[in-house]
Structure formats: structure tokens, C-alpha cells
Amino acid sequence: MAMIFADIKKAYCNICWMFRGKTEWADGVTLSKKDGLVKRIDLHEKSIGHRECHKNFAMCSSKIVPSTMRCLKQQGEEENKWSKVIERVIAVITSAASMNLPLRGHRETVGDGACSGGNFLELIQLLAQYDDLLSQTIGTEKGRHKYLSPTVQNEIICLIAKKTTDKIVEEVINAPFFALLLDSMTDISKIDQLSIVVRYVVMEDEKFTIKESFLGFVAMSSSTAENVAETRLCQNKLPLDVKNSKKRAERQL
Structure with missing residues (x-):
């Protein structure tokens, strides 16, 4: 008791x-x-009263505990399954990105065994021929989550970009020298953008390697030097010490 x-x-x-x-x-x-x-x-x-209560307690335990354990086991299996699906999705996205291939297609179809409409889904369809997990995923009926939607693709791309940028920032901070290359251009919607490229030196095993990485575009109201300075691009994008900057690059007309 x-x-x-x-x-x-x-x-x-x-x-x-x-x-x-x-x-x-x-x-x-x-x-x-x-x-x-x-x-x-x-x-x-x-006493009879206590035994009756104990009987009810035993009956509830025999029903609740096994069902709870089954739910927890099923939840763990689901988490493990979708984690493996996400791993395959990330691998396809990074492979397509390394070859500069667009992911989206015109008419995308996913579900009930169909997976087509763009490089991303076509690669998933190809892998599904040799991967039971992906085959089961695209075989799921339409309307159920499969982690293959454009929303999931964009979210994964943003996370990969953030991780890549953080790695570049870490290397630049530890670099003895670096240089920023800024170049303004106008896109198809007539918005003036500034591309940011950083060139830096990486030391590994007493060997020097020069790397050049693109960090992204920043919208500009104008391409004047004053406007570039006012946006404080260096402070917003990279926490760099300008004392280590040994070179400046300007747009060549």
C-alpha cells in the first residue's frame, strides 16, 4: 500500500x-x-474496500501501460523513418545544387506511386527504384505528408545555406588575411543588388590555400559608394576585423 x-x-x-x-x-x-x-x-x-480499489488499479495499469508503450514504440519508429527520409532528401538537394540544377518543375506530382515534375522529384523517383524507404514514401496516398513538398525543399535549402555561411564565416575569422569583393548589378525586376564575395587564406598543416566564397546578394537603393557604406555590409554579414583586410576590389566598368 x-x-x-x-x-x-x-x-x-x-x-x-x-x-x-x-x-x-x-x-x-x-x-x-x-x-x-x-x-x-x-x-x-x-479490507474488502482496499482490495476492490487495488483490483481497479491493476485493471487500469494492464490497459494503460501496454498501450502507452506501444504508442511510444510506434512514435520512435515513425521518427526514425522520417529522419532517414530527410537524410535522402538532403542528399538529393545538395547533389543537384552542386551541379547547378534547378529543383522545381512545371507540373509536379507526388503520391500513389507517382513522383515527377522537376529534377528533384525525378531524382527521388530514380532512387526509389533501389531504395525501399523512398519507394514506400512516394507510394503513400496523395494528401499525406511525405517531406517532398517545395516548402520542405526551401526550408532545407535555407538551413544548408545557413550552415554553409557559418562555416565560411568561421574560416574567414580564423584567416590571417581576407578581401571583400563587391559588385552591383540589376536583376530582371529592376532591383539593384550587391553581390558579396570574400577571398581569404586558409592555413592547413603549414600549407596556404586561397579560397573565394560567394555569400549572397543584398538589395540596394542605389549603387553609390555612400549607400554601400551606409548599409554597413561588413558588419551585417560578417563580424570581421578590417585590420586584416589587405585588398579592396571595385567594380570594373
Whole structure:
């Protein structure tokens, strides 16, 4: 019997309290120094009221605990399954990006065994011929989540870009020298953009390697030097010490 002491002078039977048993221990018994606590507990455990409550407790435990364990096991299997699917999605995205291939297509179809409409889905379809997990994923009925939607693709691309940028920033911060290359251009929507490229030196095993990395575009209201300075691009994009900058590059007309 599990007891709960609400205060020094009262004790409750946990099982009888939960199932509102018709015993004095459900409402709490007053104890005194003269009372034999062990004897009273023994008598209570043998009482009909306590046994009825204990029976109800055992019945609930036999139903709740196994079902809870099954749910937890199923949840773990689902998490493991979709983690493996995401790993394959990331591999396809990075492979396509390394070859400068666009991901999206004109009419995309995913589900019920079909997977087509763009380089990304076509590569998934190709891998599914040799991968049971991807085959099951694209075989899922339409309308259910498959982690192959454009929204998921864009989110993964943003996360990869953030991770890549952080790695570049770390290398530049540790580099003895670096240079920023800034070049403005106008896109198809007539918005003036500034491309940011950083060139830096990486030292590995007493060997020097010069790297050049593109960090992205920044929208500009104008391409004047004053406007570039006002946007404080260096501070916004990279926490760099300008003392290590040994070269400046300007746009060649």
C-alpha cells in the first residue's frame, strides 16, 4: 500500500484515494502515537474496500501501460523513418545544387506511386527504384505528408545555406588575411543588388590555400559608394576585423 502523508497527523492510501474507495483511508486517517501504524496498514490492506480499489488499479495499469508503450514504440519508429527520409532528401538537394540544377518543375506530382515534375522529384523517383524507404514514401496516398513538398525543399535549402555561411564565416575569422569583393548589378525586376564575395587564406598543416566564397546578394537603393557604406555590409554579414583586410576590389566598368 502506498501512503501519502498530508500532514504529520493524517495518512492516506494512494490507491483508495485515486479510486475513491469506501474506506477511511480514502479520506485520511488520524494517527496518534498510541496507534499501531503497521497493524492498521495490515488490516486496511486486507479490507474488502482496499482490495476492490487495488483490483481497479491493476485493471487500469494492464490497459494503460501496454498501450502507452506501444504508442511510444510506434512514435520512435515513425521518427526514425522520417529522419532517414530527410537524410535522402538532403542528399538529393545538395547533389543537384552542386551541379547547378534547378529543383522545381512545371507540373509536379507526388503520391500513389507517382513522383515527377522537376529534377528533384525525378531524382527521388530514380532512387526509389533501389531504395525501399523512398519507394514506400512516394507510394503513400496523395494528401499525406511525405517531406517532398517545395516548402520542405526551401526550408532545407535555407538551413544548408545557413550552415554553409557559418562555416565560411568561421574560416574567414580564423584567416590571417581576407578581401571583400563587391559588385552591383540589376536583376530582371529592376532591383539593384550587391553581390558579396570574400577571398581569404586558409592555413592547413603549414600549407596556404586561397579560397573565394560567394555569400549572397543584398538589395540596394542605389549603387553609390555612400549607400554601400551606409548599409554597413561588413558588419551585417560578417563580424570581421578590417585590420586584416589587405585588398579592396571595385567594380570594373
